[in-house]
Amino acid sequence: MKKLNNYQRTVQYLVKVFKLINEDYFENSLPQPQTTVQSTVGAYGHITTSKVWKNDDGMASYELNIGADYLYRPIEELVATLIHESVHLYCLENDIKDTSNRGIYHNKTFKRIAEDKGHLIISRHPKYGWTITEPSEETLDFCIRHELTDVLITRQSNVLLPGKSPKTKRPSSTRKYMCPCCGNSFRATKFLRVLCMDCDEQFVLA
Structure with missing residues (x-):
């Protein structure tokens, strides 16, 4: 496999990983979003709450963004972020209220679905609710099963999430x-x- 050290290849790879997540965890029930990699202050990723992309055939789709400043993380953590955003997409598609305060506060419904369907480890943030997301052993098994590898490109900035130390590439658990x-x-x-x-x-x- 070619190294994931340029932007175009990385975006294509994230699209592939989303499709694998959709198949393994959501029975291919999720619509394919437009995947982007852009700088997002204070967030590893986001899914839009409406279909903001539209092509010339009139087909609309959600946007799934992965923060360009946080691509340096081990692949299992990137996958955990993609699953996290996929849970939001699942809730959007099934009219499930998983957040409040304009999508900032993650409630216990999000925690339950993220743990039950996404097999993630979810912890509570004092301000943002059940949003702290960690990969589980199943997440690691998913990465191994599909032979996923680390992304080798990131956007250089001084942006840090609360409680995080400056960027250093941690080794993958695989x-x-x-x-x-x-x-x-x-x-x-x-x-x-x-x-x-x-x-x-x-x-x-x-």
């Missing part, structure tokens, strides 16, 4: 193992000692 003989590979979320049954060789970290 690890790739490869047989040094035949080249077979797999991904895992922890250190393992695994033997290739075809070559009788131990897999090594790639």
Whole structure:
């Protein structure tokens, strides 16, 4: 797979990941939004509450934006953000009230759906409600299952979310193992000692 180190490739990749999320977690029930990567102060991403994009055939669609300033995060955290926004889209499509205060405060309905359908870890922010989103073991398994990799481009800025430290690329929780003989590979979320049954060789970290 080509490195995700330019804008166009990254947007195409995020579209692909959304489609995988839609298939795995929402039974392909979500409409395809227009995916954008733009700077968003104080937010990892957003989904518009109305269909703000329209093409020449009159077809309208929502906008799903991933904050350009936060692409540096490990892939499982980007995926968690995409699932978070997909939950909002699910609620929009099913007329479920998951936020208040103009979409800022996330209520317990959002928490329940994000945990039940999105398999996310949701914690409460004192001001914004049930909005703090972390990847779960299932999120990591999703990344491994679909062989997702980190995005290697980000917009340089001094924007920080509350309580966050300056940007440093944290290592992903997924690890790739490869047989040094035949080249077979797999991904895992922890250190393992695994033997290739075809070559009788131990897999090594790639």
